[in-house]
Amino acid sequence: MAATVVAMALQRNLFGAVVLFGIYSFLMATVLVALDAVDVAMTEAAVGAGISTVLLLSALHLAGGMEAKALERPLVPLAAALAVGAVLGYGMLGLPAFSDPQAPIHTHVAPRYLKEGPRETGVPNVVTAVLASYRGYDTLGETIVVFTAGAGVIALLRRRKRR
């Protein structure tokens, strides 16, 4: 995955970059399957590798195939990216160890969902039970976000068309 990311950053041909992006998404999906997060892996494969690739390709059709040469060496963004990366890396040091059963996220509401979920909702897939029932508000918010994003893009692109 690191190799695809580096290749993507170095790639000047945008078509190649799009293909590498799809490869990256599929690799990500396999990692998620290995982590037993099948629902997320499915989403990653369908959205990241499928729909995003198609959308990027149709954007390419509008924009042309090559990346424009930078007018100057962008040092400030590089510094900003490195700084953000360093802060994130520092923050990760404070996270609990991977798959630590005593981590706060595993001791709060998760045991109750796992224990009571099948009985209360009668749904064998805990992910669905949590997503649609216990966290119904969150999912409603997500749906509204998707809707708003779609409506925003429609509003933006439509105004262009009329001109």
Place this chain on the structure above:
Amino acid sequence: MKNDLILRIAAKLLMPFMLLFAVYVQFHGDFGPGGGFQAGVIGAAAVVFYAIVFGMAAGRRLAPEPVVEKMLAAGALLYAGVGLAGIALGGNYLDYFVLDADPVHGQHRGIFWVEAGVALTVAGVMLKLFYMFAGRDRDE
């Protein structure tokens, strides 16, 4: 790609299975991986595939744009409506236990409609985005 015989035949053969898979993912989300979001994306991907192979006009005939636009809002409203139904039947907002005499059945019913709403909105947004990008010309 309209004149490519192999692609056309393969697309025609694959379409029913792709749509069936979307429906399977939608309704099997209770038992295995999947749910409204994934099903919406897979269904939209099937239509996008069809539109790529047979041309945008054929895709628009299959899923007309006004319908797609209404799907956006209908999905979000359906989800919110399930919440209101919970209130109307004497529970809290998005409370599924009151949707049926048996609380577990109520949960099933609530999750079913909520997932349907998610699938509608997601499929609508994906398709609409595709139409908007693919329908524009380079120099517009």
